[in-house]
Amino acid sequence: MLHEKKVLGQLEYELMLLARHSLRPHRRHEEVLERSAMVLLSRLENVPPMTLKELSCALRLDGSTVHRQSAALLRAGLLDYVPRDGGEVARRITPTDAGIAALANTRSIYEQGLESVVRDWPDERRLQLLDVLQAFNQDVERLEGALWPRSEEPAG
Numbered sequence: 361m362l363h364e365k366k367v368l369g370q371l372e373y374e375l376m377l378l379a380r381h382s383l384r385p386h387r388r389h390e391e392v393l394e395r396s397a398m399v400l401l402s403r404l405e406n407v408p409p410m411t412l413k414e415l416s417c418a419l420r421l422d423g424s425t426v427h428r429q430s431a432a433l434l435r436a437g438l439l440d441y442v443p444r445d446g447g448e449v450a451r452r453i454t455p456t457d458a459g460i461a462a463l464a465n466t467r468s469i470y471e472q473g474l475e476s477v478v479r480d481w482p483d484e485r486r487l488q489l490l491d492v493l494q495a496f497n498q499d500v501e502r503l504e505g506a507l508w509p510r511s512e513e514p515a516g
Contacts, residue, residue, distance in 0.1 A: 393466040406509040409452035
């Protein structure tokens with residue numbers, strides 16, 4: 361049991377470091393979305409339009425936080441409201457083409473930074489890391505009851 365506690369402590373520490381690292385190249389001229397915008401747009405890109413309340417629940421964030429973040433993205437033209445269905449009162453939001461393009465650009469920049477870290481790794485090691493991260497994230501999502509939509513695109 362002592363060994364398990366030590367491993368859990370090391371895991372916690374390494375996850376803290378992982379969350380701290382920014383893997384994008386440090387070039388000032390690149391337009392990169394803020395992390396909160398990237399998460400919000402990523403959550404919306406593969407699902408039907410959502411209300412702010414649904415989005416708040418999905419992201420496990422306070423409603424006022426989601427409202428503030430989405431308002432900034434609406435002003436920037438990265439999100440838009442969709443027409444309401446029938447008697448629906450709550451408005452639904454979805455990424456605009458500009459929002460999807462900004463998300464793709466930001467991902468590309470982060471992928472360049474990630475490439476600089478794993479450049480010399482064999483494909484097998486890259487796939488091992490991917491498998492472990494996916495399993496970890498999916499287990500967290502199951503425990504929290506908040507599954508994250510993923511594209512159907514297979515790795516490799």
